[in-house]
Amino acid sequence: MAKVTIINGTPTPGSRLTAVISLAEELLVKEGFEVQHVNVGELPPEDLIHTKFESEAIVKANALVAEADAVIVASPVYKASYTGVLKTFLDLIPQKGLAGKIILPLFIGGSLAHLLSIDYSLKPVLSALGARHILGGVYTVDSQVARTDQGGFDIAEELKGRLEDNLKELAEETSRRIASAELAQ
Template identity: 85%
Template structure:
């Protein structure tokens, strides 16, 4: 069974990004993935800020990333980039820690003005960590994930379709990579 780790870079529990991550998890499970989560906002702040590589929480989070075939990096967009708390965690992933993994970025922002933030702010950092199989990603506008009166979320059909397409592409790419890796053994 292939493994996926979703890195949630939001410092805010219950944000709209949570709904996007939840749907993505469901879609991955339907594709036969075991899904783990790293909620960066729940990691000890001192360990992140002081780059404590040996911290139990950081070691555990990095083990989830290391054991994954797929890594999904999710973040709200603040000031035309991903969150600072996500950056502190990415700084703690070992050099080449994303090598050989298929990566899917998921960003959510207030408007389309920051549509290219995945390409200009995140992808260079992922590449520096050894990622070579970075899919285009999904950029979501806040209005596509509406809060309901019951406290849940209503995700637009258009966004659901894009997430389905991207998870399918991710699954196809992962199958291809795992197939070639088994032939090489």
């Protein structure tokens, strides 16, 4: 079974991004993927800030990334870029730690003004970590993920459609890559 690790870069539990990640996981499970999570906001702050590569929590998180066939990097947009807590974790991924993986960025921001933050802030860092197959990604605005009176979220149909399309591409590319690797053996 193919594995996807979702790196959740939000420091805020219950953010709108959580709803997007939950929908992504639901769609991936339907496609037959095993989904694992690295919630960066739950990693020990000391380990992140002091770049403790040998920390048990960091070693476990990096193992989830290493064993994944595909990685989703999700973050809210703050100050025209992904979160600082996500950057501290990306700094702890080993050099070439994303080599051979299909990568899908998922960003959420307050407006379309930061639509290109995936291309200009995240993709260069992912490339430095060895990622060579980075999909276009999904950028959404807060208004497409509305909070309900019951404490849940209502995701706009347009966003659901874009997310489905991008996750199908992720599934196809990952399956193709796995099949190629199996033939090579």
